[in-house]
Amino acid sequence: MRFARLIASAALSGAAVLATAAVPAQAAPQADHGRVTALCSTSAADFTVRNVSRPINHQLLTVTNTGAKSCNLLKTPLLAFDDDTYVGARAIEDSKPQAVVTLKPGESAYAGIVLSSADGSGENGRHVRTLHVFLDRGEGSEGGPDTLALPKNTWIDDSAAVTYWQADAADALVW
Template sequence: MRTSRLAASALLAVTTLALAAGTSEAAPAARPHAASKTAACSAAHTKLTVQNVSRPINHQLLTLTNTGSTKCDAVAHPYLGFGNDQSVTSVVEDSKPQAVVTLAPGESAYAGIALSAADGSAGHGRWARTLRVGLDGGSDPAGEVVNVPLPAGTWIDDSAAVTYWQADPADALVW
C-alpha cells in the first residue's frame, strides 16, 4: 500500500512538473503587450473649481473633475498663479502621494491651497480674484492654463503654496 502511495505521489509530482513546464513555455506567448499609459488630464476634459474651507484657516480646496469619457491621470501638482502674478506658487513637496491619482469619468482629484501665513508673518499680502491653474501634461508641465474664479474675499501673501493632487479632499487639506 505504501508503494502505491509513493507511486501515486511520484506520478502526481511528474504530472505537476510537466504541466508547469508546459505552462511556463506557453507563458511568454500569452503575455499581453506592455500596458498603455493613461493620458494626463487635460483642460478640455476636466472642470476646475475652488472653494473656501472652514479648516484649516487660510486654505482653499482646488477640485479637478474628469468630465471626459475615459480615465485620466492627475499628474503631479497644479501650477498656480494668482491674478496677474508672474511667478508660480510654491509646492508642498511633503504632500507627494505614493502614486499618480487616476480619475475615472466623473471622479475628482484635490489639491489644498495654503493662501497666507496664519500669523500674518509673510509679506506682500493682497486680494486675489482669479487663479491661473496649469495642468501637468506629463511631458509638458504646466502646458495648459485655465483661469478659475476665486471665492470673494480671497487674501493671499508670499507664503501661498499648493499640494500635489490627492484622491481624498481631507488628504489635500492636511498640509
C-alpha cells in the same frame, strides 16, 4: 511488425522536429500591460475652488474629469493669481502621494491651497480675484490655463503653497 511501426513513428517524429527547426523563429507575443492612461488635460476637466473652515487660510481646489477616458494627474496644479505671469504658489513636496492619481470619467481629485501664513509672517500680502490653473505634465504645463473666480476677499502672501493632487479632499487639507 511492432518494430517497424516504432521505426516509422520515430522517423515521423524526427521529421516533425526538423521541419519545426527549419521555420524561422517568431517573436514571442508581447505581454499585455493593460491600458495606458493619458495625462489629464484642462480641456477635459472642470475646476472649482472654495473656502474651507479648517485649516485657516486654505482653499480646496477640485478637478473633475469631464472626458470620456481615464486620465492621470501628475504632481501639483500650477497656479497663478490675477495677472501674475509666474506660478504663484510653491509646491508642498511633503504632500506627494504614493501613487499617481487616476481619474475615471466623472471622478474628482483635490489639491489644498495654502493662501497665507497663519501667523501673519508672509510678505507682499494682497487681495486676489482670479486663479489660473495649469496641469503639470511632468515637463511643464499643458495647454492654456483654466481661469476661476476666487471667493470674495481671498488674501494671499508670499507663503502661498499648493499640495499634490489627492484622491481624497481630507488628504488635500492636511497640509
